[in-house]
Amino acid sequence: MIKAGIIGATGYAGGELVRILSGHPDVEIVWYGSRSYIDQKYADVYRNMFRIVDAACMDDNMEELAEEADVIFTATPQGFCASVISEEILSKTKIVDLSADFRIKDVKTYEKWYGIEHKSPQFIEEAVYGLCEVNREDVKSARLVANPGCYTTCSILTAYPLSKEGLIDMNTLIVDAKSGTSGAGRGAKVPNLFCEVNENMKAYGVTTHRHTPEIEEQLSYASGEPVMINFTPHLVPMNRGILATEYASLKEKVTAEEVMAIYQKYYGNEYFIRLLGAGACPETKWVEGSNFVDIGFQIDERTNRIVMMGAIDNLVKGAAGQAVQNMNLMFGLPEQEGLKLVPLFP
Known part of the structure; x- marks a missing residue:
């Protein structure tokens, strides 16, 4: 044990x-x-x-x-x-x-x-950056793993394949993300009181959120070029979940089938990444309590841009679940051990 x-x-x-x-x-x-x-x-x-x-x-x-x-x-x-x-x-x-x-x-x-x-x-x-689907082999031999942030996990994994393949113009990438209140931690803070959060939605950390450089650094590694993004997080009145909606200009005309093939190339064998395909919009309720990442996309032919969408549970894949996934790799265990958590609904 x-x-x-x-x-x-x-x-x-x-x-x-x-x-x-x-x-x-x-x-x-x-x-x-x-x-x-x-x-x-x-x-x-x-x-x-x-x-x-x-x-x-x-x-x-x-x-x-x-x-x-x-x-x-x-x-x-x-x-x-x-x-x-x-x-x-x-x-x-x-x-x-x-x-x-x-x-x-x-x-x-x-x-x-x-x-x-x-x-x-x-x-x-x-220290190894513990995004398992990207750095799996390095994690296996690590003695110190930096578990990624919740916003970053969702944002990076959603855009990673298209960044890696050079399909999108990285200078145009915008990440718009929403999170439940548990992402702010358990400490008592006035902005997180029920009456402050309920029936409300707000942006925060606009242009200053601390996950920005983490996303930029990892997508720079993926794309092979310096990346600077606009990242805007929002607080929504729910306990758990992150939804990231990401926008970028395409470098060339592509079909939905070609984009899906790229996602399949990188994630087709990944247990914890569920590819929903073109036109399908991930929802936080379908990943709650689980270590899954749901990813979908839509091509906007009118503007030649692509909208990439990802959803995770911020406390599981965005924190504890990913930490256990890293531990499994570090000790030579099956990656899914202890993590085959069926999403909760309702």
Whole structure:
């Protein structure tokens, strides 16, 4: 059995890690880390875990945890993992970091967008960007994986094949995305109160959202050219889900069949990516609670542009599910192990 420790186990992503790993046949959770609830029963924090998890919450002592766990998941705010990671810890255990600390390869870019000093830049080059469908082979041999962000996972995977094949003009790419409120975390914030969110929809982080450089960097690798995008996220009154609608000019006239063939080339054998085809619009309700990515597209012949659409559950494929997918690869397990989660409906 793989012994897993979770730091940040009482946040939304951490709670989702507990839910998924509790049903994983090859994993035993040995550490429920939560600085806010030390010594409190985990099931008292999340009552859905009553009679499933009997353990109490512990602190975030990474050095002690590294002695007990084969893998550590850090579902923590930006800056935590970078501030505690060390060569000694990495020599004893593997780490899947759900924060942005090791996602962006340029330290100055990270510090500019996140507004904090990076405490462990020596590990950035080693860290593998854990988008499994793109970096699968590198993840297998990694000891430190940077789990991608939720908006970025959806945005990158939706545009990746057409970016890789040079079908779209990357200078024209616009990403318009909507997310449920769980994407903002479990901390109490006035903008996320029920009366603030219910019966409302709003853009936020316009031109400044911190996932922008992550999307740009990964699509730059895919396209082989510098990429600068407009990325606008929106908050919608639902618990879970992300829908990304992406627009770009086509470099040449193509048919829907040709576009579909490109998507099939890259994703035809991917278990977690479901290609809906031309004219089909993904919906967040059909991926809720699952690790699936639903992708569709529509060619606008009038403007010679293409509209690409992707939907994910931000807490599963956008966070905890992808982290477990990375763990499976790191330990040589079947990639879908513990993740064959049927989407919830209604």
